[in-house]
Amino acid sequence: MRFAELANPSRFLRAANLAIPWLGGATVLLFAFALYRAMLAPDDYQQGATVKIMFLHVPSAWLGMLCWALMTVAALGTLVWRHPLADVAAKAAAPLGAAFTLLCLVTGSLWGRPEWGTYWVWDARLTSELILFLLYLGVIALWRTVEDTSRAARAVAILTIVGAIDLPIIKFSVDWWNTLHQGASVFRLGGSTIHPAILVPLLLMAAAFTLLFVTLLLAAMRNEILRRRVRTLRLLQASAAG
Amino acid sequence: MQATAHIDFIVAAYAAGLIVIVALIAWVMLDYRSQRRILAELERQGLSRRSTPVREASQAAREDV
Numbered sequence: 001m002r003f004a005e006l007a008n009p010s011r012f013l014r015a016a017n018l019a020i021p022w023l024g025g026a027t028v029l030l031f032a033f034a035l036y037r038a039m040l041a042p043d044d045y046q047q048g049a050t051v052k053i054m055f056l057h058v059p060s061a062w063l064g065m066l067c068w069a070l071m072t073v074a075a076l077g078t079l080v081w082r083h084p085l086a087d088v089a090a091k092a093a094a095p096l097g098a099a100f101t102l103l104c105l106v107t108g109s110l111w112g113r114p115e116w117g118t119y120w121v122w123d124a125r126l127t128s129e130l131i132l133f134l135l136y137l138g139v140i141a142l143w144r145t146v147e148d149t150s151r152a153a154r155a156v157a158i159l160t161i162v163g164a165i166d167l168p169i170i171k172f173s174v175d176w177w178n179t180l181h182q183g184a185s186v187f188r189l190g191g192s193t194i195h196p197a198i199l200v201p202l203l204l205m206a207a208a209f210t211l212l213f214v215t216l217l218l219a220a221m222r223n224e225i226l227r228r229r230v231r232t233l234r235l236l237q238a239s240a241a242g
Numbered sequence: 243m244q245a246t247a248h249i250d251f252i253v254a255a256y257a258a259g260l261i262v263i264v265a266l267i268a269w270v271m272l273d274y275r276s277q278r279r280i281l282a283e284l285e286r287q288g289l290s291r292r293s294t295p296v297r298e299a300s301q302a303a304r305e306d307v
Contacts, residue, residue: 050248053255060259096266103262110255114248212263219270226277233284 007084009225016222023215030211034204041201050114055202057107059209060100064132065167067097067213071139072164075157085221087153088228090160091143092220096213098136105129116180124173125181128166135163149228 034055044051071093077086108126109119120126139156146152169176174183185193192199 048248049252052252056255056259095269099262099266103259106258107255110251110258114251216266216270219274223270223273223277226274226281230277230280230284233281233289237284237287237289 009084009088012085013222013225016218020215020219020222023211023218027208027211027215030204030208034201034208037201037204041198044198047115050111051198053107053111054198055205057104057111058202059206060103060107061129062206063209063213064097064101064104064129065170066210067093067100068132068135068160068164068167071097071160075160078153078157079161087149087157088221088224089217090139090153090156092224093217094136094139094143094156096216096220098133098140100209100213101129101133101136105133121180123179123181124177125170125179128170128173132163132166132170135159135166139163149231 038052038055041052041055043049047054071090074083074086074090074093077083078090105126108129112121113119139159142156142159143152146155173179174181194202
């Protein structure tokens with residue numbers, strides 16, 4: 001099946017029904033292995049055992065940003081190409097992105113208290129991440145506020161594209177400003193500064209989180225298609241009754 | 243010593259992760275069951291997206307998938 005054929009919602013549903021159980025199984029197995037490796041990882045020479053919080057914090061931060069980047073592509077799909085699944089994907093992704101960004105903020109606070117002596121500081125990285133979370137809430141609220149689906153999709157698409165400005169700010173905030181948050185240590189010019197004993201479980205956890213996100217996104221998109229079919233049938237029912 | 247001093251923060255972080263992941267899975271699964279149930283109920287009433295040629299309603303619903 002070609003990728004473009006998935007633009008048809010019925011074909012997408014058939015593909016999703018087939019893929020979701022397999023992806024779910026693969027996610028469980030990868031999480032089990034990644035958690036096993038994470039628990040065996042040695043303590044960091046500076047952070048001690050709290051480095052284990054990074055195995056949750058870093059993947060959830062990545063996913064929060066990745067999800068908004070995907071929503072931005074979907075927004076272009078809605079506004080430019082009018083792809084039938086673009087706004088379905090954007091709507092399904094928003095609560096997932098919000099949840100992972102919230103997890104990033106919570107685990108960051110729980111790491112910050114023992115390491116920095118505070119749960120929160122108005123540092124550029126933390127503040128821009130909080131703004132991302134608020135943007136997610138704005139998108140979710142907009143979907144719920146505008147009743148007409150296509151109008152809501154266009155409004156959300158514009159907000160999403162404008163909000164994408166926050167992504168490079170989050171990424172480069174540690175370079176542009178003096179922040180308490182540490183600089184890039186995984187993906188940086190000159191290679192990672194993390195020892196493989198910690199880097200490998202971190203990347204495994206990131207892969208497991210990403211697989212979980214893909215599975216949940218497909219399932220949430222399937223739900224959204226079904227929800228729109230229910231709406232269509234109710235409109236037909238109301239019309240026939242009237 | 244450091245590990246025992248900070249174990250509560252580590253446990254709290256993993257508990258938060260578990261809560262978020264379980265909540266997302268539950269939300270997706272319950273929503274799927276709910277939509278399937280409603281759709282089955284509407285189809286039991288004889289409604290189908292293709293078998294009900296109500297022109298006006300089709301136009302109104304056209305923007306939906």
